[in-house]
Amino acid sequence: MRILTIVHNHSSNHPGGTEYIAEALHAAYGAxxxxxxxxxxxxxxxxxxxxxxxxxxxxLPGYDDVYLFRHGNFDPIMQTRDSLEPFLFDVSWLLDxxxxxxxxxxxxxxWGVELLGFLRRKLPDVKIILTLHDYYFICANDGLLxxxxxxxxxxxxxDICRCIPALPVAQAQAKRLNVLQHLTMxxxxxxxxxxxxxxxxxxxxxxxxxxxxxxxxxVTVPDVSSQPDPHRFALIGNLRPSKxxxxxxxxxxxxxxxSGLPLELDIWGDALYQPDTVQEEIKALARExxxxxxxxxxxxxxxxxxxxxxxxxxxxPSLWWENAPLVIQxxxxxxxxxxxxxxxxxxxxxxxxxxxxxVPVGDLSAWADTLADCGGNAxxxxxxxxxxxxxxxxxxxxxxxxxxxxxxxxxxA
Numbered sequence: 001m002r003i004l005t006i007v008h009n010h011s012s013n014h015p016g017g018t019e020y021i022a023e024a025l026h027a028a029y030g031a032x033x034x035x036x037x038x039x040x041x042x043x044x045x046x047x048x049x050x051x052x053x054x055x056x057x058x059x060l061p062g063y064d065d066v067y068l069f070r071h072g073n074f075d076p077i078m079q080t081r082d083s084l085e086p087f088l089f090d091v092s093w094l095l096d097x098x099x100x101x102x103x104x105x106x107x108x109x110x111w112g113v114e115l116l117g118f119l120r121r122k123l124p125d126v127k128i129i130l131t132l133h134d135y136y137f138i139c140a141n142d143g144l145l146x147x148x149x150x151x152x153x154x155x156x157x158x159d160i161c162r163c164i165p166a167l168p169v170a171q172a173q174a175k176r177l178n179v180l181q182h183l184t185m186x187x188x189x190x191x192x193x194x195x196x197x198x199x200x201x202x203x204x205x206x207x208x209x210x211x212x213x214x215x216x217x218x219v220t221v222p223d224v225s226s227q228p229d230p231h232r233f234a235l236i237g238n239l240r241p242s243k244x245x246x247x248x249x250x251x252x253x254x255x256x257x258x259s260g261l262p263l264e265l266d267i268w269g270d271a272l273y274q275p276d277t278v279q280e281e282i283k284a285l286a287r288e289x290x291x292x293x294x295x296x297x298x299x300x301x302x303x304x305x306x307x308x309x310x311x312x313x314x315x316x317p318s319l320w321w322e323n324a325p326l327v328i329q330x331x332x333x334x335x336x337x338x339x340x341x342x343x344x345x346x347x348x349x350x351x352x353x354x355x356x357x358x359v360p361v362g363d364l365s366a367w368a369d370t371l372a373d374c375g376g377n378a379x380x381x382x383x384x385x386x387x388x389x390x391x392x393x394x395x396x397x398x399x400x401x402x403x404x405x406x407x408x409x410x411x412x413a
Contacts, residue, residue, distance in 0.1 A: 244317030
């Protein structure tokens with residue numbers, strides 16, 4: 001096998017869960033004896049960094065197996081692009097050079113659904129699989145499955161997304177039909193959670209075309225022979241309102257006031273692409289905590305073990321449905337119980353009362369009560385810690401994908 005992984009971004013630019021999963025799988029593919037070669041092609045906003053003059057594709061400095069595609073003209077609402085020129089030339093030439101036999105796509109943001117048609121025409125006999133990590137195809141409001149007031153997307157009622165008033169219903173339906181038509185060009189679609197799989201089946205993806213493969217992650221477990229201080233919480237990831245960042249910080253300050261306990265909250269991550277008002281509120285809530293909240297800023301993947309080592313509890317307070325949050329896998333690999341919102345992919349990944357706690361989504365008072373109840377509660381921490389099951393590793397996840405890739409591809413027409 002000669003596997004090309006295609007993803008919407010690279011962790012050196014945007015440290016997100018999809019990027020880490022795609023890069024980890026790319027490395028796992030390359031380490032296998034049955035894989036001849038493995039490459040990664042990541043899209044990137046051309047305004048963030050300059051590539052080589054005269055081309056939209058260039059190697060990531062310091063890597064001989066990672067390439068960046070820099071080209072704008074992508075419509076995030078319609079998930080399309082207005083120019084195929086970079087595909088027909090630069091990307092086409094790269095494919096001629098690499099000669100992949102299998103392609104694994106992780107996202108079509110920055111690429112557009114037209115990439116699927118281009119790849120199928122360019123490489124008619126190549127096996128193509130697509131892993132869905134979010135709901136951008138379904139919901140025009142940044143894939144949140146919520147409208148701009150936080151109400152559930154009309155899709156959740158079996159209707160067409162109306163979450164952005166500026167997008168007419170007819171155009172939303174045209175988008176749906178266009179995306180579904182392009183999805184027929186891949187050999188298999190993969191969902192990392194049952195919740196996501198159900199959403200796409202309800203949206204129109206044929207049940208027989210989609211497969212469930214749960215995420216895995218490297219087993220780098222800190223030493224938990226001595227119990228961590230149960231007063232310590234961690235919030236890890238991109239900081240934004242939809243992720244529940246502000247909710248968690250407000251609830252934490254409220255819990256400190258209600259309980260009188262010496263609670264601590266370490267926050268790892270940046271408020272990337274967030275307005276100044278959000279960034280200022282994060283800083284203000286940290287100041288209000290009088291040192292109990294520590295903002296560590298942007299982190300690298302190697303910092304996660306250090307973050308987990310210090311914390312006893314990991315918070316996943318998202319206000320939207322999520323898919324299969326990587327931070328939950330990281331927490332469980334480190335033996336840390338997870339406190340999460342009680343919806344979507346979070347509720348699916350965390351077993352309430354067994355390896356974590358479910359909290360009513362968006363309920364500030366309930367979150368404050370949960371933090372006050374868990375903070376300093378060593379017996380509860382010990383019970384939930386013991387309930388954490390062994391996690392799937394990246395190597396095992398790669399085994400699942402290789403088995404799927406090994407199934408014979410469609411015959412060229």
